[in-house]
Amino acid sequence: MRVNYTAIEGKSKGFFILLFVLVVLAIIGLIYTYLMYDEGLGHYTGMSSRVPWAFSIVMAVYYIGLSAGSLVLSALSAVFGKKEYKPFSRMAAYLAVLLIIGALLSIMLDWGRPDRFINPFIYFNPASMFSINAFFYSSYILIGVIYLIAMFTNNEKLVKIMAYIAVIWAIGVHSGTGAIFGFVPRELFQSALLPPSFIAAAVSSGTAMMILVLLITFKATKRELDNRLIKGLSRLLMVFIFVVLYFIIVENTYRAYVPESRHAAIYFLFGGFHSIVFWLGLIFIGSIIPAIILLIPKFRDSITAISIASIFVVLGVLCERYIIVIPGQTAKADLFPNMEVTSNTVVDHVASYSISFPEVLQALGIAAILAFAFVLGLRILNMLPSKAKLHDDPTEEKL
């Protein structure tokens, strides 16, 4: 299929206002990041020594998920033979690279010493899941960039090879990220199921995000987008929602069933703010409502309904990331199994966490950097197809 890609014009007033707003947001985020580094994380965030990983790690994990999701979509035409999705592959791959950079930014700006960013490359600990992931992420960026170059130079053979490598790498990146949490001796983390469920949530959120990005970019640039393509993606999204739901059910049933982890399961399911995030955010808004929308024939053909479902899935997976990262830390470690801890000098009392405003600003700043790079990419590179249309009866010539 021959696709014509052109850059967006980017001369309108709205375009420059958008860029300006993004730059302002990014600067605010970076200022707060500097303050956190300079004065100590405790002054600006809700973190404590008992909940050391907070909102920026939630965002990092979320970005990694979106990245792998959009990469898989980008490879739909090259790897899975869905030629009709070729028009989106450039944009999706570009987003995938951007998002993984966003994830790395979120992680590194969250360090106590971002000034020592070179250390993980000098002192590599092969036993650390973090180091293994540092390797995966950086090589993933490299693979993504080569994949993009291949697409922009229309090197079909290389595109195909790189698409395969990239999909395999995305699985590695994801399993690795799941393993950061899953391979740690804490009751709500330790699980061999985390790596695969990470991939499921990644693909689900990635698909939902791509639907939204496609609808928004095509609408904003007044280009033609065939609704059937969006509907096709929404069918995929429905399948992914159920896969994610399946993993959640298996994991929580196991935890609640086995006596060893039952109290942890009860804490997870009915133990405070994170339980609301779980039930309301992930299960109700993030899974059940979009599944219903995409299942009922009346709604599933309407683009508005599909975009609402996508927004819900994107939010739902963010909630999923939150309940992976936070409750695992706030759940008290049961150090003395047959004793009751009646009091403790401070430590055990403070295992609570709430997102602080500066953390949100920092996350917004990083999101703004990504959005800026994305819009700039659309402006500079020939990324967006001038129209995305499904051919009714494709002939050999057209293919």
Next chain:
Amino acid sequence: MNDKINRRNFLKITGLITAGTAISSIPFISMSASDILKQTSNKSVNTTWWGMLIDVRDCEAECYDCIDACRTENNVYGSFSKEKNLDFKKDLTKSLEKYKHDIDWIRKVTLKRKYSKDKTQFSKEVYAPVLCNHCETPSCALVCPVEATYQRKDGIVIVDKHRCIGCRYCLIACPYDARFFNMMGKEEWTNKSYPKRIHGVAESCHFCYHRLDEGKLPKCVEVCKKKVFTFGNLNDSKSSISIKINELSENKIMVKGIREDLGTGPKVYYVGI
């Protein structure tokens, strides 16, 4: 648009991939089997292998000597325990916020037996000092991406504060909640014989290695009036800790580490819990 595969371009890009893969796989090539084994215990009979025994039967209710001494010795900021505990009794929620970022390398936990055959023991409270267990297979050192946290040859797990990037993965990985992070950036320097702390890095009890290297005992062991702590070389059968453990086992009194079922191999042993 040019549809033919541009030979030159193709070669260029293939070269790039090869180079890229080679560069990114350098860490894996340089990693050897010994690197991985390093993470596991290097316990051998000839080396010193520091351990601690805590007899909680002797620990008293309102005594916080070890906690405060540890603060002063290691320049760890935080409020001293007496006033803090008074505050906690007065207003819990307010104190929680106030002392949120206090760091206790050693903390005291009040425990009550949940069930016991011995009725007299049922309601008796015990007080257990909890500190870094200096595990034989420390999961904090296992996960550290820069090998800043490592196990010394004598079994002490310490942090290289000039290498640590402050990613806090070790705080996540430690099942004992024994590791801390300097969230506030306050750097007091009360004890000039121990270096000033560094902001933005992970830290934990290090068995006062600076004192051990001078031939002294860790500060908490030294200040305890009740001799709750016994510190010594586990590999030496004549050391005080080995003698005490032997005595206790002869009397059929259980000596165990916290949550040994986790497989971490804690080297801080407890009697009476």
